[in-house]
Amino acid sequence: MVQTIAAIGLPIDETLMIQKNRLIPKSGVTDSKKRISIVTGTHGDELEGQYVCYELQRRINENYDCLTGTVDIYPALNPLGIDSITRGIPGFDLDMNRLFPGSENGSMPEYIASKIVNELKGSTAVIDIHASNIFLREIPQVRINELSRDTLVPLAKKLNVDYIWVHSSATVLESTLAYSLNVIGTPTLVVEMGVGMRITKEYGDQLVDGIFALMKELGIWSGEVIEPKQPIISEDGEVSFINATKSGVFVPSVEHWKNVKKGDHIGDILNPLTGEINEKINAETDGIVFTLREYPIVSEGSLIARILA
Amino acid sequence: MEEKTLFELSSVYRKNMRIKGYIFGNGEHSACIVGATRGNEVQQVYICSRLVNILEQLERKGKICSGKSIMVVPSVNSYSMNIGKRFWSTDNTDINRMFPGYDLGETTQRIADGLFRNVNDYKYGIQFASFYMQGSFIPHVRMMKTGLEDIELAKDFGLPYVFRRDVRPYDTTTLNYNWQIWETKAFSVYTDATDTINTDTAAEAVNAVLSFLKKQGIIEYNCHEGYISKLIEGHELVNVKTGTAGFFIRRAEVNSRVNQGDLLAEIVDPYSGRTIDKILSPVNGIVFFHAAQPVIYAHTPLYRIIPTDDLI
Numbered sequence: 001m002v003q004t005i006a007a008i009g010l011p012i013d014e015t016l017m018i019q020k021n022r023l024i025p026k027s028g029v030t031d032s033k034k035r036i037s038i039v040t041g042t043h044g045d046e047l048e049g050q051y052v053c054y055e056l057q058r059r060i061n062e063n064y065d066c067l068t069g070t071v072d073i074y075p076a077l078n079p080l081g082i083d084s085i086t087r088g089i090p091g092f093d094l095d096m097n098r099l100f101p102g103s104e105n106g107s108m109p110e111y112i113a114s115k116i117v118n119e120l121k122g123s124t125a126v127i128d129i130h131a132s133n134i135f136l137r138e139i140p141q142v143r144i145n146e147l148s149r150d151t152l153v154p155l156a157k158k159l160n161v162d163y164i165w166v167h168s169s170a171t172v173l174e175s176t177l178a179y180s181l182n183v184i185g186t187p188t189l190v191v192e193m194g195v196g197m198r199i200t201k202e203y204g205d206q207l208v209d210g211i212f213a214l215m216k217e218l219g220i221w222s223g224e225v226i227e228p229k230q231p232i233i234s235e236d237g238e239v240s241f242i243n244a245t246k247s248g249v250f251v252p253s254v255e256h257w258k259n260v261k262k263g264d265h266i267g268d269i270l271n272p273l274t275g276e277i278n279e280k281i282n283a284e285t286d287g288i289v290f291t292l293r294e295y296p297i298v299s300e301g302s303l304i305a306r307i308l309a
Numbered sequence: 310m311e312e313k314t315l316f317e318l319s320s321v322y323r324k325n326m327r328i329k330g331y332i333f334g335n336g337e338h339s340a341c342i343v344g345a346t347r348g349n350e351v352q353q354v355y356i357c358s359r360l361v362n363i364l365e366q367l368e369r370k371g372k373i374c375s376g377k378s379i380m381v382v383p384s385v386n387s388y389s390m391n392i393g394k395r396f397w398s399t400d401n402t403d404i405n406r407m408f409p410g411y412d413l414g415e416t417t418q419r420i421a422d423g424l425f426r427n428v429n430d431y432k433y434g435i436q437f438a439s440f441y442m443q444g445s446f447i448p449h450v451r452m453m454k455t456g457l458e459d460i461e462l463a464k465d466f467g468l469p470y471v472f473r474r475d476v477r478p479y480d481t482t483t484l485n486y487n488w489q490i491w492e493t494k495a496f497s498v499y500t501d502a503t504d505t506i507n508t509d510t511a512a513e514a515v516n517a518v519l520s521f522l523k524k525q526g527i528i529e530y531n532c533h534e535g536y537i538s539k540l541i542e543g544h545e546l547v548n549v550k551t552g553t554a555g556f557f558i559r560r561a562e563v564n565s566r567v568n569q570g571d572l573l574a575e576i577v578d579p580y581s582g583r584t585i586d587k588i589l590s591p592v593n594g595i596v597f598f599h600a601a602q603p604v605i606y607a608h609t610p611l612y613r614i615i616p617t618d619d620l621i
Contacts, residue, residue: 009554011604012579091606093395094441098406098479105548107442108608135400172406174478243413248321271321278321299399300318301416 005074006115008108016080018112020119023060023071034069034220037120038211040129041074042096042177044081044088048194049129051204056211069220072123077116077177085197087133098172100180117180124218125155126188127211128178134196135295136303139257140203143190145169146235148182153233156189158217160210160228162257163290163308166235195294232288234308240285242305244269244298246278254305256292266305269298285309310365315382316423318416326388328424331381333364334373339527341431341493342381342518343424343484346405346438347396348389352502352511353437357383359515364528372529379527380431385424405438406479408487425487433525434488434495435518442610443601445501445563448513450538452496453480457489460540463496465524466517467535470597470615474543501563541615546597549612551576553586557605561596561612568593573612579604592616 006018025032038056040049053075060067076082080090088095089109102113120126132138141163142156149166156164173179181188191207194200213228215221244250252267254260260283269279281304291306298304316328344350344357361381367373384390388398396403402417409429410422428434438451449470452458463471480486488495498517500510520535522528551557556577561567567590576586594614605611 009607011554011556011606016606087401092441093401105550107610108606111608133400171478171481241413243415247319273321297399299320299416301414301419303415 005119006112008112016112018074018077018079018116020072020074021057023057023067023073025067025069026064029065030068032069032219034124034218035072035122036069036211036215036218036220037072037074037123037126038129039074039077039116039120039126039177041076041082042078042128043130043133043196044078044084044086044090045134045196046087046131047082047197047199048131048204050075050082051199051201052129052207052211055204055208059208059212063223066221066223068222069124069215069218071215071220072119074116074119077112087196097177098175100175100177113177116177117184120177120181120188121184121186123186124220125214126178126181126186127159127191127214128188129191129193129207131194131196131198132192132291135293137195137256137292137294138192139163139290140191140193140206141165141290142231143167143192145173145179145182148187151187152182152189155187155214155217157231158210158214158228159189159191160206160213160226161191161193161231162229164231164233165239166233168236232308238309240287240307240309241303242266242281242284242307244279244281244300244302244304247299247302248272248278249296250293250298250302250304251296252292254289254292256289259286259288260307261286267293281305283307310361310368315427316420318388318420318423320388323388328382328385328420330427331361331364331383332378333368333380334378334527336376336378338380338431339377339525340379340433340435340522341428342379342435342437343385343428344381344383344437345390346385346436346484347403348386348391348393348398349395349504350437350439351390351504352500352506353439354383354390355506356437356500356511356514357381359511360518363515363519367528367530374527374529377527379522380428382424382428385420405484406482408482408484409491421484425484429488429491429493431493433521434485434493435521436484436488436495436497437514438485438497438499439503440499443503444598445601446499446598447564447595448498448500448510448517449597450496450517451499453486453489455486455489457492459494462494464538464540466496466498466521466538467533468498468513468517468538469536471538471540472543473540541597545616546613547592547594547616548610549573549588549591549614550608550610551586551588551605552607554605554607555579555585557600557602557609557611559599559601561590561599563596563599565596566594566617567596567614573599576605588612590614593618
């Protein structure tokens with residue numbers, strides 16, 4: 001059942017709508033109040049979650065009798081952004097994930113943010129799916145603020161991701177959807193996977209497997225599920241960052257999600273005008289490359305890779 | 310005047326971006342003035358250019374006080390201004406959400422660091438900032454309620470109002486906030502323009518800064534000292550929103566006095582030309598801010614009014 005949770009008039013003959021599709025068990029199956037909410041499309045250039053929303057519903061519909069709780073699917077928290085290939089909210093150039101919990105009496109973006117929080121509040125679990133950005137490729141991972149570690153790590157382990165990154169708390173992150181929900185007692189997991197403006201079907205399928213496993217754990221699904229992968233769990237200190245020190249064109253010489261040894265060649269930053277190599281980049285530690293630069297043009301400081309020691 | 314390159318960023322495709330500081334006087338780092346951190350803050354760069362011009366004249370006349378120095382940084386983001394973008398030219402991040410910066414971090418963190426390490430030991434920090442929505446303000450000094458703000462000092466700018474609001478989480482990465490944390494007395498000065506030049510309000514801002522510098526004993530300068538500023542708290546302003554989208558036809562301007570029930574704006578249907586909503590003032594007061602978009606979404610704040618007890 002498609003429902004509109006917020007509607008805002010646009011100037012010329014259009015209404016902006018934030019919509020969800022609610023799937024509920026067939027009558028008589030259960031009176032469970034358990035509810036999982038799948039949200040994505042906060043950043044208009046992150047599309048990996050679009051496939052997940054589709055595939056999750058396709059599989060539920062194939063075995064609808066196994067649904068024992070409510071599944072709410074929100075494919076587009078920022079529909080204008082997705083439609084216009086804009087990361088932020090068009091017209092405002094604001095990062096929607098810095099506006100939560102929003103305000104009923106605030107501007108249009110703040111109003112929408114408050115409606116979203118209001119709808120998601122009380123979910124048994126929320127999965128907030130992101131797709132990095134156009135610059136970086138990420139393996140399927142869950143990122144957890146250290147303040148919510150005890151509640152969220154057990155849930156994240158069910159999601160069939162490769163990696164769980166427990167990161168330190170930062171004041172600026174208090175404006176995110178996940179923080180705003182976790183702080184009011186609605187467990188919310190942030191998934192990062194793939195790359196902006198693309199869909200990596202393999203990752204989407206992997207995550208959907210995990211969502212079913214989590215739904216079963218929560219009593220929302222009674223069908224067969226996979227045994228989730230054992231993710232690597234790490235904290236900030238175990239992650240090293242490689243940033244460009246020169247600008248140019250980055251060409252990698254390693255594959256994503258592969259082990260490297262200290263000194264291994266990660267890639268080169270090339271100068272297409274002079275034919276020179278501006279910078280040779282080598283690994284500074286043993287580990288596994290879980291983030292890798294996807295967009296070739298780099299400036300000083302551009303993130304090239306993250307390595308998990 | 311000394312021109313100093315504070316930070317330089319190389320590019321394969323463009324000339325290096327340089328953040329330049331213009332330094333007047335010698336000695337104690339007394340006041341630092343920062344203009345645009347975003348590419349559309351044209352008015353902010355213009356104001357700084359006027360200050361550079363005037364401070365150079367004052368320095369020639371020996372009117373920078375002994376043992377005091379002032380630095381003006383007109384732009385932190387010339388790359389974006391040169392291509393007509395508000396945020397960083399490649400990844401669209403906001404430099405004014407990257408402070409205090411990080412010299413080993415991402416590009417805009419490095420830019421923020423490159424500026425901040427050059428300005429974090431000034432006694433007074435003044436930033437010409439801009440609002441995320443198109444609109445006009447009564448010129449004012451804006452401060453965050455960090456516990457470190459100095460309202461009485463802010464009144465030395467002689468602008469009509471000092472506006473104080475609560476800190477939000479994203480504010481903690483702004484230049485103003487980090488200046489305060491590093492014990493600089495920090496002020497954000499807003500005029501009524503961003504991506505256009507208004508020479509009148511720019512002159513008002515220049516005068517406000519010069520008046521402030523004079524009152525702190527940093528320059529010798531005879532000028533009109535402006536207003537006795539009034540403090541307004543963020544929660545005191547009355548927000549007037551529209552529930553209807555359409556053409557926004559403004560009927561009340563910034564700084565105008567309005568009475569309860571006065572017409573502030575009309576919302577007009579873009580196809581039929583019919584007035585579909587009339588926005589009335591809910592209070593007696595003075596228009597502090599109005600939006601400036603020709604077409605508006607529903608739920609858009611159109612006006613912010615300082616309520617008054619006018620019985621006239």
